[in-house]
Amino acid sequence: MADEKELRYDPAVIEPKWQARWAAEPALYAAEPVTDKPKYYVLEMLPYPSGQLHMGHVRNYSIGDALARHMWMRGYNVLHPMGWDAFGLPAENAALKNNTPPREWTLANIAHMKRQMQRLGLGYDWATEVTTCLPDYYRWNQWFFLRMYEKGLVYRRKSKVNWCPECATVLANEQVIDGHCWRHEETLVEQRDLEQWFFRITAYADELLEGLDKLDGWPEKVRTMQRNWIGRSEGTEVDFTVEGTGEKIRVFTTRVDTIFGATSVQLAPEHAVTKAFAAADPSLKADVDAMIDEQKKAREAGDLGAIEKRGAATGRFAVNPYNGERVPIWVANYILSDYGTGAIMSVPGHDERDFEFATKYGLEIRRVIAPADADAEEPALPFVSEDGVLVNSGAYNGLTCAAAEQKLQQAAKAGGFGEATVTFRIKDWGVSRQRYWGTPIPMIHCERDGLVQVPDEQLPVVLPAQVEITQQGGSPLSRVPEFVNVTCPKCGGPARRETDTMDTFVDSSWYFYRYMDAKNASEPFSKAKARYWFPIDQYIGGVEHAILHLIYSRFWTRVMRDLGMIENSEPASRLFTQGMVIKDGAKMSKSKGNVVSPDDMVARYGADATRMYALFAAPPDRDLDWQEDGVAGVSRFLGRVWRLVAKYAARAREGRGQRTAQPAGLALKLLRKLHQTTAKITLDFEGRWHFNTCVAAIMELVNEIQGADAQLEAGEVAAEVLHELLRTLVLLLAPFAPFVAAELWEELGEEGAILRAAWPTSDAALAREDELEIPVQINGKLASVIRVATEAANGEIEAAALADEKVKARMEGKTLVKVIVVPKKTVNLVVK
């Protein structure tokens, strides 16, 4: 590299060179088998193979790769895998558009994106690659489905489901955002009644909620979102009896202590009792139909709250089981049939909404809760409080709300007209999809035997290759007779195969368990490996999966635990959600035309500069504003590193080995900066993750070394010092710019891969400054700066401050009132 030409930093030369070397040496990035070594599992969310990496991916993977490389250098056994969330609708759309089979399209995209990742120098263990659309993976989806079916965690039922006309399939609740399809932001989701397969995620609702409290390595934001989504609500169900018919209306309430104040019962428009009443009353039916329509429209618009509250009296009455009182039954347009029991008791005295409704329709408003403090003035109604005592409530008068709730629940239970209960907002996970490109559901419909499981030995149920993809309703698989027509495994008679496929979120709910044992043909993964590798130490991805993928994964992990396959209850002990990549103030998107292609960046500035910029431009948890000039700046910086190392590499090599002499002068100054930088970066990797300032710190270090170039040229610094400086600099750079680090490592004459070199340690004694600059303030305003010994006593600092010329000048004619010395920080002179 002595020759002039090679002094130029050219990523287009070195990056392909190392890319080829790494490809030829896959063991470099491979995890070791289960050992005594401490393990570190760092995982980035696997991408959907759309065909192109975008900057959000680059950012996500640059963070994960930096961490993985750092942990490798810290001596951990690191698992750092990558895979493909490869089922899903875009492949079918592409098939319609280009007449390419989904499988071909998907696999070609994967091949391309894998090359992009390799070009970026991301250190993945490709031997563990998982591709969810291949039978060796999705057979285990089927296997899990059957195990869950056996445990009653899978069931089939007809119900109201979300239907996206654009996708021509059903969506899970989690995939409906404000009434719109999560994939088609413009498309309103319709409600349809369909027979569907469900996973009983609600069986784990309580546990999923409680687990959040212990997930302190997860962002509070994500935990809050999940808590809201699960929406646990403790309350009481109580049966009111319809006068005349004796029919029961079960209401759900969180405030059974206010039940003596119930002055009406209100039904959802779609409640079964409503339907019965409406059938006998044409004018009521018209009202109810209008309300159903209203709710449907509001639901589709994603704003149920926008409906103006209204109701219709049914003319019927219901009896309160606690006091035998008869109250009118109403139908109201804000009561939802799918929450609680679809019926409520209305207590206008102690609930804002009920108060509003009762006022509108002239229903009775009654006080049944008084303030706990008997001397307090009677508050105006509605009085919404749980810190009161009951009044006008018969035998329960005088009890606190909490005590009354208990007694009332006991009475309901004893009287057989109700019980304490818990209601959740979360619903079971609808997993049926009427699409082709997904995991076939391994069930068979037999006329004689009903639902029959596909026997394990017949797995996988393979997706047929030749299928006509259309936009018409019904699964494309239902039009493949060879697929549909089977013999019943039980009776051997003719039977029909299930033609729905599974939601692709099934694939991503457990893929991270497969990596550690990706080739296992006899089980999803080995239990021993799971015990070693799980939970994931650090999971990294976008916050957009806070509810979808991350709640399904937590559910699935618990299911596997209860199947005896793993011992952990949570998939990941730490979660990091990186910010979005934006440009010109908006998230990058094709429609906004502000997309920056990673390929372009790599071609122009190299992978190192692109990745390092992604880490440098903002802290990883914040949004990042992409500015191409910034990438150019990072590229220039790498060029400076390159020239610096190249210039002194020969001399540094002469100084290989342990530095012995106690450094002084310039050597001390430079080594001090080096050890300070090492300490700072090491600390950041341990949790704070401000990689932007890590890069800045390396830049400062390089500035300092380069600033002494003339003295270095003059040989003022010993070869061993030069060696330590450059060698450590390259090590510090390695997690952020792996190509240039690898090249310079070799240039410095080091043997072996830099990834296997030990992360540098900081010598605290060397890093410590022996003199500090201390600002001197007068009345809190900066007056001067003094230099004192680091360990100077307060008295010395004070004396030095008072002796300072500038300070003296400012103190002229003033009286010193008080002196505050903060060691190593500041001196403040309070004067009058």
Added chain:
RNA sequence: GCCCGGAUGGCGAAAUUGGCAGACGCAGCGGACUUAAAAUCCGCAGGCCGCAAGGCCGUGGGGGUUCAAGUCCCCCUCCGGGCACCA
């Protein structure tokens, strides 16, 4: 409406515990090198006043606590995200 973030130079940002606001980089300006340009290197650079020394102002706005506030407390504005008739 409720819950989380956020607001700092022309721009991206930094300030780990309350202790020199603006590190690092971009853009800009000046200089060196060059026939010239690019590249590179050196330097300047929050605003206002000033030839300068220096002074005053300054972290969305208002108030407060403190010797000292970007940082803590109260109120408000704006931006981003999430939730929202949930009984």
